[in-house]
Amino acid sequence: MVATDSGSNSQSRGCFQCSKRRIVCDRGEPTCFKCQKKGIECSGSGRFRFSPGLATRGRLKGCTIPIPDVDPQSVYQEASNTPRPIRWKDDRIRVNKKQKPRNSGKEPNRNGLAVEGGSVIRGTDHAQSMSAGSRDIVSGSAQVVVSHALYNDDQPSVMEMAVGQWIAPVDHRTRESFDYFARYVAPVMVVLDISNGYRDIILPMAFEDSLLQQAVAVVAAQHLGSRHPSCRAATESSRSAIISRLRRDSLLGSPDLVFNSSTWATLIVLLVGETVTGSSEYSHLLRTLLTLAQNMKSVGNTELRDFLTKQTDMFAFLGQPLLNENLGAERLRNPVDPSVWMASRVNADSHHHRTLSLVKQVFSKGAQIYLQRATTNQSSWLVLEELRQLLCQMSPTEPGAHGFVWSCFIAAADSVDPEHRAFFSEYLKGVYSRTKFDNIPKALDALPAIWDLQGSAKWTENLPRLSPILIM
Structure with a gap:
């Protein structure tokens, strides 16, 4: 699940499907009327969209994301206990437009998942994180992970928090x-x-x-x-x-x-x-x-x-x-x-x-x-x-x-x-x-x-x- 926006403006924009179709959403709950009339599944006005199983952008475009086949316990065990360095927005070093951003060291593994610093990230999350200043917030049982796509490897870490165990996603019904x-x-x-x-x-x-x-x-x-x-x-x-x-x-x-x-x-x-x-x-x-x-x-x-x-x-x-x-x-x-x-x-x-x-x-x-x-x-x-x-x-x-x-x-x-x-x-x-x-x-x-x-x-x-x- 990837949040496409944050802040108060996200709700006013309606659901993701209407935004993708370039029409004005009526922001109905739990399903807007226009999606209901079209016969498509509505993500709701919370601006959360759910991956269909393939990365649609970035270097992992077209790669399968085998979430149903991944054992949550095995992924949790694969995750490294070493915290990843992060940088907040105000501390980010500005990058020259002509200068290409540095490689963050993420490489896709066999399962189509991106690995960064020993932690496993889903392909769509990785594709979204390729845009400057994007953040992924994952809430677990009293654990929150905040990640930045662009950061300087030489800078010291600002926060040290471990990745919590996740559970398999379920449909909206x-x-x-x-x-x-x-x-x-x-x-x-x-x-x-x-x-x-x-x-x-x-x-x-x-x-x-x-x-x-x-x-x-x-x-x-x-x-x-x-x-x-x-x-x-x-x-x-x-x-x-x-x-x-x-x-x-x-x-x-x-x-x-x-x-x-x-x-x-x-x-x-x-x-x-x-x-x-x-x-x-x-x-x-x-x-x-x-x-x-x-x-x-x-x-x-x-x-x-x-x-x-x-x-x-x-x-x-x-x-x-x-x-x-x-x-x-x-x-x-x-x-x-x-x-x-x-x-x-x-x-x-x-x-x-x-x-x-x-x-x-x-x-x-x-x-x-x-x-x-x-x-x-x-x-x-x-x-x-x-x-x-x-x-x-x-x-x-x-x-x-x-x-x-x-x-x-x-x-x-x-x-x-x-x-x-x-x-x-x-x-x-x-x-x-x-x-x-x-x-x-x-x-x-x-x-x-x-x-x-x-x-x-x-x-x-x-x-x-x-x-x-x-x-x-």
Whole structure:
């Protein structure tokens, strides 16, 4: 990716495609109308253009840039730790127009990449750097590299910074899906969005894993599909293709194709999609996830294993009581602290501690209500009232209130008092107005059938039939 301009004037010029066609861009986002009408891919008004795979200028013109075939880890290992000397604009020695600029010592290697001072540079970047005063800025994880094309070898270095590891580029649709997932889905899947493993671990992992990348894109489209029903058919087809691939890998007989961190993470992301859509097929994915987690031998990344294990425990705790009364009662007899589902070493302030304390108490009350109904088939009016008073301490639209959905549904299902039924139902509606997860309205639709069973049968025993959705 090469920035064609910098400063405030770059946005006013519109997209690169309109500039190349010498027409005025309407600067539409994410795609301008003129590119859309022409049927070509628009780079957007940020003035960033993406190489088609061939260098178009300079000495490397026509050379292939084999980015998809280059292993990022191998390129990172090839890069020299020796910093390159750079010069800022104000310090650059002026070159006489009749005098040719000095050779900067860059030579193309076998892969069509330019090598300068032991560091690997892509061909298009090299071609752009041949113009005087051009800069390439590459942002990594807390690392920035600023390079000048023309500098005097005899001058001392001004800045010394190493080249950070890069990740393979993705198309604009995938970038949009990742951004949507990070903004609207990931925050709802953690109690507190101060350390989010879906955003900090799953998304970077998805850049290098095609199956996980597809799963993230599908879940983002599923959440968007609640407001745009026309997208649902294509989204369901993509979801089915992922599940078919997982099933095909499991039938090949090689354990390495199944018991790996990629499959583990993909199943968790697909289960997130089941909560987004309120699908009745979540039970198969949950059983597969629990079986895989029990048979996983090792995951090299400790942080990744810690996150995947905690998310698996969360899905088991919240999902099993909805699948089977006996499994649910066995799971809920063990006290749970929702804070264990959060990432390790999280710095929480006083407000976060208040939210965590409320979530812990609310989960405890919800488990108590479920166990009371499953073991004795008796109402828990006092516990329901205590839970109502706890929920009154936090608005349903406040960050963190989405952690009350499971307990709120359990309480609504067990309620006999019309005031309790109305309160818990309205609270769930308030949470839905913020999260837009379709499992909530589907759970609300199942409540009348559950209330009709009261007095004749235990709703905990009939819950898998009456509300076969993952509520969390």
